[in-house]
Amino acid sequence: MTKTCAIIGGGVIGGGWAARFLLAGWDVNVFDPDPQAERKIGEVLSNARHALPMLYDIALPPEGKLTFCATMAEAVGSADWIQESVPERLDIKHRVFADIQAHAPDTALIGSSTSGFKPSELQEGAKNPAQIFVAHPFNPVYLLPLIELVPSVQTSQDVQTRAAQVLRDIGMYPLLVRKEIDAHIADRFLEAVWREGLWLIKDGIATTEEIDNAIRYGFGLRWAQMGLFETYRIAGGEAGMAHFISQFGPCLQWPWTKLMDVPELTDELTQMIADQSDAQSGQHSIRELERIRDNNLVAMMRALKQQDQAAGALLNTHEAALRAAPVAPCQTMRSVARRIPVDWTDYNGHMNESRYGQVMTDAADEVMRIIGADADYIAAGHSYFTAETTIKFLAETHAGEDIYVDSQITLAEGKKLRLAHEMRRTSDDTLLASCDQFLLHVSLETRKSCPPVGAVAETLAKL
Amino acid sequence: MTKTCAIIGGGVIGGGWAARFLLAGWDVNVFDPDPQAERKIGEVLSNARHALPMLYDIALPPEGKLTFCATMAEAVGSADWIQESVPERLDIKHRVFADIQAHAPDTALIGSSTSGFKPSELQEGAKNPAQIFVAHPFNPVYLLPLIELVPSVQTSQDVQTRAAQVLRDIGMYPLLVRKEIDAHIADRFLEAVWREGLWLIKDGIATTEEIDNAIRYGFGLRWAQMGLFETYRIAGGEAGMAHFISQFGPCLQWPWTKLMDVPELTDELTQMIADQSDAQSGQHSIRELERIRDNNLVAMMRALKQQDQAAGALLNTHEAALRAAPVAPCQTMRSVARRIPVDWTDYNGHMNESRYGQVMTDAADEVMRIIGADADYIAAGHSYFTAETTIKFLAETHAGEDIYVDSQITLAEGKKLRLAHEMRRTSDDTLLASCDQFLLHVSLETRKSCPPVGAVAETLAKL
Numbered sequence: 001m002t003k004t005c006a007i008i009g010g011g012v013i014g015g016g017w018a019a020r021f022l023l024a025g026w027d028v029n030v031f032d033p034d035p036q037a038e039r040k041i042g043e044v045l046s047n048a049r050h051a052l053p054m055l056y057d058i059a060l061p062p063e064g065k066l067t068f069c070a071t072m073a074e075a076v077g078s079a080d081w082i083q084e085s086v087p088e089r090l091d092i093k094h095r096v097f098a099d100i101q102a103h104a105p106d107t108a109l110i111g112s113s114t115s116g117f118k119p120s121e122l123q124e125g126a127k128n129p130a131q132i133f134v135a136h137p138f139n140p141v142y143l144l145p146l147i148e149l150v151p152s153v154q155t156s157q158d159v160q161t162r163a164a165q166v167l168r169d170i171g172m173y174p175l176l177v178r179k180e181i182d183a184h185i186a187d188r189f190l191e192a193v194w195r196e197g198l199w200l201i202k203d204g205i206a207t208t209e210e211i212d213n214a215i216r217y218g219f220g221l222r223w224a225q226m227g228l229f230e231t232y233r234i235a236g237g238e239a240g241m242a243h244f245i246s247q248f249g250p251c252l253q254w255p256w257t258k259l260m261d262v263p264e265l266t267d268e269l270t271q272m273i274a275d276q277s278d279a280q281s282g283q284h285s286i287r288e289l290e291r292i293r294d295n296n297l298v299a300m301m302r303a304l305k306q307q308d309q310a311a312g313a314l315l316n317t318h319e320a321a322l323r324a325a326p327v328a329p330c331q332t333m334r335s336v337a338r339r340i341p342v343d344w345t346d347y348n349g350h351m352n353e354s355r356y357g358q359v360m361t362d363a364a365d366e367v368m369r370i371i372g373a374d375a376d377y378i379a380a381g382h383s384y385f386t387a388e389t390t391i392k393f394l395a396e397t398h399a400g401e402d403i404y405v406d407s408q409i410t411l412a413e414g415k416k417l418r419l420a421h422e423m424r425r426t427s428d429d430t431l432l433a434s435c436d437q438f439l440l441h442v443s444l445e446t447r448k449s450c451p452p453v454g455a456v457a458e459t460l461a462k463l
Numbered sequence: 464m465t466k467t468c469a470i471i472g473g474g475v476i477g478g479g480w481a482a483r484f485l486l487a488g489w490d491v492n493v494f495d496p497d498p499q500a501e502r503k504i505g506e507v508l509s510n511a512r513h514a515l516p517m518l519y520d521i522a523l524p525p526e527g528k529l530t531f532c533a534t535m536a537e538a539v540g541s542a543d544w545i546q547e548s549v550p551e552r553l554d555i556k557h558r559v560f561a562d563i564q565a566h567a568p569d570t571a572l573i574g575s576s577t578s579g580f581k582p583s584e585l586q587e588g589a590k591n592p593a594q595i596f597v598a599h600p601f602n603p604v605y606l607l608p609l610i611e612l613v614p615s616v617q618t619s620q621d622v623q624t625r626a627a628q629v630l631r632d633i634g635m636y637p638l639l640v641r642k643e644i645d646a647h648i649a650d651r652f653l654e655a656v657w658r659e660g661l662w663l664i665k666d667g668i669a670t671t672e673e674i675d676n677a678i679r680y681g682f683g684l685r686w687a688q689m690g691l692f693e694t695y696r697i698a699g700g701e702a703g704m705a706h707f708i709s710q711f712g713p714c715l716q717w718p719w720t721k722l723m724d725v726p727e728l729t730d731e732l733t734q735m736i737a738d739q740s741d742a743q744s745g746q747h748s749i750r751e752l753e754r755i756r757d758n759n760l761v762a763m764m765r766a767l768k769q770q771d772q773a774a775g776a777l778l779n780t781h782e783a784a785l786r787a788a789p790v791a792p793c794q795t796m797r798s799v800a801r802r803i804p805v806d807w808t809d810y811n812g813h814m815n816e817s818r819y820g821q822v823m824t825d826a827a828d829e830v831m832r833i834i835g836a837d838a839d840y841i842a843a844g845h846s847y848f849t850a851e852t853t854i855k856f857l858a859e860t861h862a863g864e865d866i867y868v869d870s871q872i873t874l875a876e877g878k879k880l881r882l883a884h885e886m887r888r889t890s891d892d893t894l895l896a897s898c899d900q901f902l903l904h905v906s907l908e909t910r911k912s913c914p915p916v917g918a919v920a921e922t923l924a925k926l
Binding site for chain 2: 012138139144145146148173175177178179181185186188189190191192193194195196197199200203204205206208209210211212213214215216217218219220221222223224225226227228229230231233234235237238240241242245246265270271273274276277278280281286289290292293295296297299300301302303304306307308309310311314342343347352353354355356357358360361385386387388389390391392393
């Protein structure tokens with residue numbers, strides 16, 4: 001049965017949550033008295049619909065139904081997950097939680113997007129504190145997988161377990177914060193870096209652009225894949241982590257740390273930062289910057305996916321869970337259904353020639369899976385190798401378009417197998433490319449060609 | 464003429480510098496009295512030779528000559544760049560600089576890899592302070608482009624300008640730090656984050672693995688491509704950067720910042736971190752972790768390269784500078800020479816089928832450049848479109864192997880053009896794949912096929 005999520009408070013964060021649930025196939029109810037909420041959430045959804053499906057090499061489930069609700073009761077009445085993303089004021093949050101719990105099922109999971117408050121603070125005066133926890137996301141919520149899942153001692157164990165499972169089901173990574181603390185974990189780091197950044201600007205050491213370059217050309221790249229401690233473990237080398245700490249630790253007492261006071265955010269400092277930021281990024285609108293950021297994130301996360309590391313390993317796990325069982329072998333098989341991602345296209349957004357080949361290779365892989373020449377079959381010592389591929393390029397296709405491939409077995413004779421693939425645009429069935437692929441069945445032991453064996457041979461005989 | 468770099472002090476940082484210069488075609492002299500220096504530098508070079516060439520889609524210049532020198536005089540006597548990477552003690556550095564300047568040319572550029580010292584401190588008592596500056600790299604030096612280039616008031620303007628140019632020539636990014644300061648810029652941030660990380664562990668809030676996940680699944684991905692301020696500019700939305708500061712700024716006064724004292728690095732805390740790090744990463748040796756890190760960085764940086772953003776934009780600029788002028792049109796043209804990168808292969812390191820197609824497409828692009836159907840020709844309204852490609856797969860190839868393609872024009876008749884490509888392994892000329900490619904010349908205005916025009920028509924007629 002389709003599940004329902006209630007988004008309480010729109011904006012960039014609420015919109016990001018709405019996108020995550022909708023694109024995972026949940027129905028989403030939004031409640032936000034702001035007359036701009038529908039527009040604001042629509043903008044985030046538009047970004048998310050462009051970017052999120054590109055992370056996957058399969059089609060996502062059909063999108064759920066989005067409803068803007070006039071009352072809290074309507075929004076949360078039958079919700080399985082309720083996400084609060086209202087302004088960061090404890091009195092407002094207390095009123096909202098009271099309103100939510102007056103109308104929500106007792107079994108609903110109630111998460112808060114708060115950056116700073118502890119769950120025990122949110123639970124003060126609540127009818128049922130056990131339902132409430134912090135689920136703190138990171139912008140852009142529709143791409144970054146991290147959720148800090150923070151329970152208090154009053155949050156029930158069942159709620160924690162179910163919440164973590166829902167987050168994994170929709171493709172996110174619940175980081176369970178075992179001990180509640182102001183600002184949870186990640187924002188503690190962001191706060192420390194922000195403070196240092198303000199000092200560097202105030203003291204005229206570096207501009208916003210120089211600071212950004214110091215980050216993205218150096219440790220930013222390191223942290224996108226390994227974080228802080230694994231990076232330093234490598235720096236410590238064979239001598240180990242304890243050795244590294246004894247080397248680097250004393251620096252903490254050096255004068256680097258003398259600038260820990262908080263710089264006063266005068267109008268002058270604020271204006272200096274705003275001016276430097278305009279000089280750095282003012283040539284792009286916020287919409288353009290969002291698109292650049294999202295395309296970069298999609299391309300980097302797909303690169304990590306190909307390496308099966310860090311955020312990419314999370315994507316592979318999620319995709320494996322989403323991947324449907326193969327269809328039954330038949331004459332014409334739907335072998336590919338997917339979105340063209342930004343890393344497959346040139347600067348004009350046209351799909352590169354070689355990626356037509358990629359789609360055809362993926363189609364052949366799926367045919368192999370369908371006829372039983374799958375990972376187990378390969379592990380047992382046999383496989384099909386492609387000997388020759390001919391592709392006819394018939395029409396252009398673009399980043400963000402959905403395509404599918406239908407594949408046919410046109411010859412299966414002894415060791416020989418011939419496949420014909422047709423790649424079409426999903427929206428209008430336009431034929432984009434066709435491919436004739438000739439494969440040879442080989443023994444992985446002798447590296448020589450030979451006829452297929454067992455179930456694969458039987459399946460091909462039937463077809 | 465081949466230029467010479469002297470590496471004073473080996474180890475991971477000195478070895479990284481050696482790799483950068485060697486792989487850019489410089490000769491490198493190493494001076495390090497440590498009997499382990501040759502082994503240590505050899506290990507770094509082995510990593511660098513695997514990873515660095517994968518960042519580029521062309522062949523790098525021939526590697527320079529590596530010499531281990533017995534004396535300082537031999538190492539620096541004819542050096543154009545001298546890089547000091549000895550231990551972080553000012554008295555040692557002063558002795559080393561005196562020794563360097565006793566034997567080096569007056570025109571040599573003398574950089575220090577120091578993380579913490581200011582150039583004015585390094586220059587104390589130096590014979591020629593004007594030659595000396597800080598050039599602070601980031602590990603792995605052979606992949607991360609950032610160099611903090613820090614002059615003091617005594618460093619000559621000419622030295623600064625030449626140093627920045629050398630760094631750009633070898634593919635690095637010199638970030639000029641205009642005002643010297645303890646720990647320069649990036650390490651100020653690293654220090655702040657390290658301090659917060661130690662507190663989180665000491666207080667039992669999170670383990671090393673949880674902290675790493677909080678970074679790499681969240682803001683680490685953001686910072687790999689945009690840094691701090693551009694990310695926050697987007698978060699501020701249309702209301703602008705000043706609005707963002709007024710929203711987020713007050714948090715600086717919240718209790719998040721109360722933990723700025725330095726935690727004492729007791730044996731107990733050190734052991735706790737080492738144990739957690741073992742639990743997180745102990746299943747991998749340091750060599751394995753280095754390989755995982757390098758493959759991730761190569762794949763992500765290539766993803767950014769494809770987007771022409773952040774560190775990838777730097778790579779594109781450097782590659783364009785390295786790219787040779789096209790050869791003269793002739794019967795058989797060398798159209799590709801390159802290393803197979805890790806993002807082109809499956810988990811077993813075999814190159815994916817579709818990347819054979821990528822190589823053939825790149826070969827066709829180079830043939831187009833050679834016959835004059837280049838970017839200018841396309842801008843003027845004509846281009847060749849691929850109509851059909853047939854690839855024969857003849858042998859497997861692997862990440863890290865060098866390959867080349869020779870291309871022939873087999874038909875040039877009116878609007879029709881037919882190319883034959885042969886892809887071979889560089890080490891033994893084994894034929895890996897062959898490709899027959901049929902292209903049609905089109906007018907980009909009418910989107911219809913038509914004969915080529917101007918210089919392209921003439922060149923093809925001659926061939």
